[in-house]
Amino acid sequence: MTDVYSQKPWLKHYDDHVPPNLDYKDKTYAEKFREAAEAGADHTALIYADKRITFGELDRLSNQLAAYLQSIGMQPDDVVGLHMLNIPAHYIAIVAVQKAGCVSTGISPLLTPHEMEHQLKDSGARAVLTMDLLFEGIAGVVDATDVSTVIVSGLGDFMPGADPAAVPRELPGKTAVSFTDAIANMPEDPVEVPRTMDDTIFIMYTGGTTGPAKGAVLTQRNFMSNCQQTLTWADEHGGKEDIGFSAFPLFHLAGLALGAVNMAIGNGQVCVPNPRDLDFLIEAMRKYKPTAMVNVPTIYYELLKKPGFRELDFSDLRWAISGAAPFPPESIPDMASVIGENKFIELYGMTECSPVSTCNPRYGLKKAGSVGLPYPDTEVKLVDPETGELAALGEPGEICVRGPQVMKGYYNKPEETAHALRDGWMHTGDIGRMDEDGYFYVVDRLKDMVIVSGFKVFTRELDDELAKHPDVDMAATIGFPDPDRPGSERVMAAIVLKEGVEKCEAEKEKILQYLRDTVAPYKVPKVIEFFDALPTSGVGKILKRELKAMMTKGQT
Numbered sequence: 001m002t003d004v005y006s007q008k009p010w011l012k013h014y015d016d017h018v019p020p021n022l023d024y025k026d027k028t029y030a031e032k033f034r035e036a037a038e039a040g041a042d043h044t045a046l047i048y049a050d051k052r053i054t055f056g057e058l059d060r061l062s063n064q065l066a067a068y069l070q071s072i073g074m075q076p077d078d079v080v081g082l083h084m085l086n087i088p089a090h091y092i093a094i095v096a097v098q099k100a101g102c103v104s105t106g107i108s109p110l111l112t113p114h115e116m117e118h119q120l121k122d123s124g125a126r127a128v129l130t131m132d133l134l135f136e137g138i139a140g141v142v143d144a145t146d147v148s149t150v151i152v153s154g155l156g157d158f159m160p161g162a163d164p165a166a167v168p169r170e171l172p173g174k175t176a177v178s179f180t181d182a183i184a185n186m187p188e189d190p191v192e193v194p195r196t197m198d199d200t201i202f203i204m205y206t207g208g209t210t211g212p213a214k215g216a217v218l219t220q221r222n223f224m225s226n227c228q229q230t231l232t233w234a235d236e237h238g239g240k241e242d243i244g245f246s247a248f249p250l251f252h253l254a255g256l257a258l259g260a261v262n263m264a265i266g267n268g269q270v271c272v273p274n275p276r277d278l279d280f281l282i283e284a285m286r287k288y289k290p291t292a293m294v295n296v297p298t299i300y301y302e303l304l305k306k307p308g309f310r311e312l313d314f315s316d317l318r319w320a321i322s323g324a325a326p327f328p329p330e331s332i333p334d335m336a337s338v339i340g341e342n343k344f345i346e347l348y349g350m351t352e353c354s355p356v357s358t359c360n361p362r363y364g365l366k367k368a369g370s371v372g373l374p375y376p377d378t379e380v381k382l383v384d385p386e387t388g389e390l391a392a393l394g395e396p397g398e399i400c401v402r403g404p405q406v407m408k409g410y411y412n413k414p415e416e417t418a419h420a421l422r423d424g425w426m427h428t429g430d431i432g433r434m435d436e437d438g439y440f441y442v443v444d445r446l447k448d449m450v451i452v453s454g455f456k457v458f459t460r461e462l463d464d465e466l467a468k469h470p471d472v473d474m475a476a477t478i479g480f481p482d483p484d485r486p487g488s489e490r491v492m493a494a495i496v497l498k499e500g501v502e503k504c505e506a507e508k509e510k511i512l513q514y515l516r517d518t519v520a521p522y523k524v525p526k527v528i529e530f531f532d533a534l535p536t537s538g539v540g541k542i543l544k545r546e547l548k549a550m551m552t553k554g555q556t
Contacts, residue, residue, distance in 0.1 A: 003381075003390060004390075004392075004393045004434070005379070005380065005381035005382070005390065005434070006379075006381075008020075008374075008379075008438065009434075009436065009437060009438035010373035010374055010437070010438025010439070011438070012437070012438070013361065013364060013365060013373055013437055013438060013439070014361070014364075014373065015233075015235070015361045015362055015363045015364050017232075017235055018232060018233055018361075018376060019232075019376060020376055020377075021376055021377055022225075022228055022229065022232060022376050022377060024221075024224075024225055024228055024404065025224075025228065026197050026221075027224065028098070028195045028196075028197065028199075028201075028220045028224065029098045029201060029220060029223065029224060029260065029264060030095070030098040030099050030192065030193075030195065032224070032227075032264040032265075033059075033095055033098070033263055033264050034059075034190075034192070036055060036238070036239070036263065036264055036265055036266035037055045037056065037058065037059040037266075039239055039266060040055050040239055040241070040266045041054065041055050041056035041059070042054055042055075042056060043055050043239075043241050043266055043268065044241060044243075044268035045057070045058040045091075045263060045268055045269075046058065046088055046091055046268065046269060046271055047243070047268060047269070047270045047271065047284075047288060048087065048088050048158055048159070048270075048271040049158070049159045049160065050160065051158055051159065051160050052268075053088060053158065055263075055266065058091070058092060058095065058263070059095075060188045061092045061096075061183065062092050062093075062095035062096040062099055063096075063099065063186075063187070063188050063189060063190055063191050064096075064183035064186035064187070064188060065092055065093060065096035065179075065182065065183050065186070066096040066097075066099035066100040066191035067183075067186040067187055067189075067191055068151075068182045068183055068186050069096065069097070069100045069102060069127065070100055070191070071186070072127065072148070072149050072175070073148075074100055074102055074126060074127060075101075075102075076100075076101035076102065076193055076195070076199075077101070077102070077103060077199070077200065078102050078103070078124075078126050078127075079102065079103045079104070079105055079123045079124055079125040079126060079203060080093070080097045080102050080103070080104050080105070080125065080126070080127045080128070080129065081104075081105050081106075081107045081119070081120060081123070081125040081127070081128040081129070081147070082094070082097075082104050082105070082106050082107060082128075082129050082250070082251060083107040083109065083116075083128055083129065083130040083131075083134055083137070083138055083251070084129060084130060084131045084134065084153060084250070084251070085109070085131065085133075085134075085155075085249065085250075085273040085274070086249060086250050086255070086259075086271050086272050086273050087131060087153060087154075087155060087157065087158075087271060087273055088153075088157065088158045088271060089129065089131070089153030089157060089158075089179050090129070090153075090250045090259075091250070091259055091263065091271070093129045094250070094256065094259065094260055094263070095263060096191075098195075098201065099190075099191040099192065099193065100191060100193055101193030101194070101195055101199075103200045103201065103202065103203055104201075104202055104203075105119065105123045105125060105202065105203045105204060105205065105215065106202075106204055106205075106249075106250065106251030106252065106253070106256055107119060107120070107128070107251055108249070108251050108252070108538050109134050109137060109251070109538075110537070110538045111137075113137070113140050113141050115212075115213065116137060116138070116141050117141040117144050117145065118212050118213065119205050119213065119215075120141065120142070120145040120146075120147060121144065121145050121146070122205075122212070122215060122411065122412070123203050123205075123215055123411065124146055125145065125146065125147055126146055126147060126148055126149070127147060127148065127149045127150070127151065128142070128147050128149075128150050128151070129150075129151045129152075129153065129179070130150060130151070130152055130153075131152060131153045131154055131155065131165070132152060132153070132154040132155065132165045132166075132168060133154075133155055135150075135152055135167075135168045135169075136168070138150055139168075139169070139171060142171060142174060143173070143174075147174065148174060148175060149174065149175040149176075149177070150171060150174060150175070150176045150177075151177055151178075151179055151182050152165060152166075152167050152168070152176065152177070152178050152179060153165060153178070153179035154166075154178075154179070155273065157179060157180065164178060164179070164180035165178055165179065165180075166178055195220060196220070197219065197220045197221040197224070198219055198220070198221060199219060199220055200217055200218070200219055200220075200408070201218055201219060201220045201222075201223050201224075202218045202223065202253070202256070203215040203216070203217055203218075203411050204216050204218065204253045204256070204351050205351075206350070206351040206352065214410040214411070214413055214416055215410060215411035215412075215413075216351045216352045216407045216410060216411075217407055217408040217409055217410065217411050218354050218407050218408070219408050221404060222354045222404065222405050222406065222407060222408065223257075223260075223354050223405075225354070225377075225403075225404035225405050226257070226353070226354035226355070226356055226375075226404075226405035227257070227260075227261050227264065229356070229375040229376055229377070229378070229405065230257075230261065230356055230359075230375075231261070231265065232376065233359055233361075233362060233375060233376075234292075234319065234362050235362050235363075236265070236292070237265070238262075238264075238265025238266045238267050239265065239266040239267075240266075240267075241266075241267075241268060242267045242268065242291040242292065243267070243268045243269065243270065243288050243289065243290045243291055243292075244258060244262045244267055244268070244269040244270070244290060244291070244292050244293075244294070245269065245270050245272075245284070245285060245288070245290035245292070245293045245294075246258050246259075246269070246272065246293065246294040246295060247272045247275030247281060247295050247296075247299050248275070248294060248295065248296070248324075248539060249275065249538050249539065251538070252538060252539050253351045253354075253355045254294070254323060254324055254349070254355055254539065255539075257354070257355055257356075258294050270284050270288055270290065272284070275299065275540075278302055278303060278306055278309075279306075279308070281299070281303065282303070282306060282308045282309050282312065285309075285312055286308075286312055286313075289313070289316040289317075290316070290317060291316050291317060291318050292317070292318055292319055292320075292321075293317065293319075293320040293321065294320075294321040294322075294323070295320075295321075295322065296322070296323070296324045296325055296539050296540035296541070297322050297324075297325050297326065297327040297328070297540065298325070298536065298540035299540060300320075300322060300327065300335060301327075301328070301331065304331070304334060304335065304338065309338065310338050312338075314338065314339045314340055314343075315340075317339055317340065317343060318343065319343050319344075319345055319362060320335075320339055320343055320344050320345065321345050321346075321347055321359075322344065322345070322346050322347075323346070323347045323348070323349060323356075324539050324540065324541055325540060325541045325542070326369075326442065326460060326463075326464065327346055328464060328467045328468075329368035329369040329464070330467070330468055332344055332368050342363070342366065344366070345359060345360045345361075345362065345366060345372075346359075346360055346366075346370065346371055346372065347359035347360065347371055347372060348371030348372070348399075348430075348440065348442060350428055350430075351407075352406065352407045352420065352426055352428075353401055353403075353405050353406055353407070353426060353428075354405040354406075354407070355405075356375065356405070357374060357375060357378055357380065357401045357403070357405070358371050358372045358373055358374050358375065358378075358380065358440050359371070359372040359373065359375065360372035360373070360439075361373065365437075367435075367437075367439050369441060369464075370435075370439040370440060370441050371432075371440050371441065371442055372439060372440065373438055373439060373440070374401075374403075374438075374440070375403065375405075377403050377404055378401065378402070378403035378405070379401070379402045379403060380399060380400065380401055380402075380434075380440060381397075381400050381425070382395075382396070382397030382398065382399060382400070382432060382433065382434060383397050383398050383400055383427075384397055384398075385397070385398040385431075385446055391433070393434065393435075393436060394433055394434070394435060394436075395433060396431050396432065396433045396443050396456075396458070397431065397432070397433070398427060398428065398429070398430065398431060398432075398446060399428045399430045399431070399432040399440070399442070400425040400426060400427050400428065401425065401426045401428060402424050402425045402426065406421070406424070406426045407421075407426070409421060429445060429446045429447065430442055430443075430444070430445055430446065431443045431444045431445070431446055431449060431458060442460065443458040443460055443461060444458040444459055444460045444461070445460075445544075448460070448478070448479075448544055449479075450477075450478070450479030450489045450491055451479070451487075451488065451489055452479075452482075452488060452489055452490070452491065452522045452523070453485065453488050453522060454488075455520075455522045457477075457479070457491055457522065457523050459476070459477040459478065459479070459491075459544075462477045462491070462493075462519065462523055462525075463475055463476055463477055465515065465518055465519055466493060466495065466511070466515070469511055469514050470498075471497055471498055471501045471507065471510070471511070472495055472496070472497065472498065472511070473496045473497060473498045473499075474495070474496040474534055474542075475493060475494065475495045475496070476493070476494050476534055476542045476544060476547055477491055477492065477493045477494070477525060478491075478492050478494070478544055478547055478548045478551065479491055479492070480492055480548065480551070480552045490525075490526040490527070491523065491524070491525040491526060491527075492525055492526065492527040492528075492529070492551050492552075493511075493525040493527070493528045493529070494529055494531055494534055494547055494550075494551060495511065495528060495529070495530055495531070496530070496531055496532065496533060496534060497530060503530040507530075508528045508530075511528060512524060512525070512528065527551070529551060534547060535547055535550070
C-alpha cells in the first residue's frame, strides 16, 4: 500500500508564512518569561475583577513565591500541585514554579478525594497551592501524601478593596499558610534556577478510563517547541499588549498552555474563575475586547444562545480557536456571522502532545469538521489498531503523531509508556481519517467505537448527525453489549431536547425516523433516553463513561 502519509500532502496547504520546519530556540520557559517581563514591564499581564497586574508586578510576585518555595526546601524537579481556579495566584504560581526549577502538576477541583490522593501520591508532590473555596478537598487527603506545605490563596486576593484570604484551619503535621503571608517577607530579587531543555516542566494527568490517571511527563523542549509551533502557525509575535481570553481552566493543559504562552510572549489575558458564568464572559469580552479567544465548543455553543454575545463588537478579534471536543460543523456559519468570517479555527491535540498536533490554517482554507493540518515538524499517520497496517487514504485508522512536542513518557509507568510510544510515534487512541489535501478529521475515540454485528459505528459521527435535528440541543451515543448477539453491541443515544420540545415517545419516534433516513440501519440506536443535561468534564467534554454507567443500569 502506498504510504500517503509520508508524502505529507498537508504541506501544500500551509499558509505562506509557515515553513515545514522551524529553527527552535533552546530557551526554557523561565528564560522566555524573563525576556517578556523585561521588555514590557508596564504592560498588562493579568486582568482580574477590573484590577490590572503588570508584567513587572507579576515578575516580582513570582520571584517572591519562588523564594518561598526554596525557603521550605523545594529542590529542582520537586513537584508542586496547583489546585486553583483561574485566579491571579494560579498564574503567578505557574511562573514561580519554573523560576524555582520545580515541576508543576495541575489538580482538577472536580477530582474525587480518591483521585486527588492518587495524583498527589503518584506525582510525589511536596507542596500544593490551593484556594479558600477548595481547601477542604486538599485537607481531606493531604495526610496520606508527601505534601508538607499547603499554600492558600483566595477568590478575593488581588480584588480591589478585598481582604486577603486566611487559612481556613490548621493541618496537623503540615504547614498551612496563606498566599499573602507566604510571600510577605520574601525578597523580590530574581530567582533563576538553571534548567535544560531536557528537564521536566509539567507532569499533567490524563486518562483513567481503564485505571488510575497517568502523569504525562512533558519536558521544556516538548512544551516550548509546541509554543513556537503554535505562535508561528497563528502568526503571533507578542509584546503588543494584546488580550487573550479563555474559559479553559489552568489545571487542564490546554488552559495552562494558553495562560503560559501569553505570559511568555508579553500578552495580557483575562482571568476567568468560573467558565460557566456566561454573563461574566460576555461582559468581560465587551469590556476588554480580546484579540484572541480559545474555548471548548460547549462554551461557544452556549454563548451563541445569548443575545448579549451576538451584540458584541468583535472587530479587534483576530482568531477564535475551538478544541478538546468536536464543534458542530453546521454551527460554524452562525459562529462566523457573530465573530467575523475566517476567524474560527478548529484544532486537535492531547495532553501527551503538549498539547497541539494539527490545526486549520490561520488564513487559508478551513474545512468544516476538520481539525486541520499537522504542525511544522509534525508527522501524522493513521493505522489499523489491530494490525498496525497503514489506513488507506480516506479510510479510518488510529491517529499516530510524531514530533518534538510528543511527551517523554508516563511518569513511573514504563509499560504504559511502551504501549503508547512506539518508535517515537504517539498512539493517541483516537480514530481519524485524512482527505486528499492532508486535512485530518477525528472520527471517534477508539474506546467509544461501537461494533454492531461486525460493522463499526463511530459514535462521534452519529452524535454530529443527531445534532443536526431541529429538536436536539445536545446528543451523545454509546454502545452496550447486545444480549441476543454475543460479541456484538447495540447503540444507545442520550439526548437533550431544545427548550419547549416535549419529552415523549412520539418525539423519540420522530428522531428515530430521521436517523433511519440519514444513516445506515445498523447505526440507528436501539434505545433513546432524554436528559435535562449530559455529564461533562471541567472543560466541557461529554463524559461518555459516566453516561454509559447512567444509561446501562437495568439494560439486559
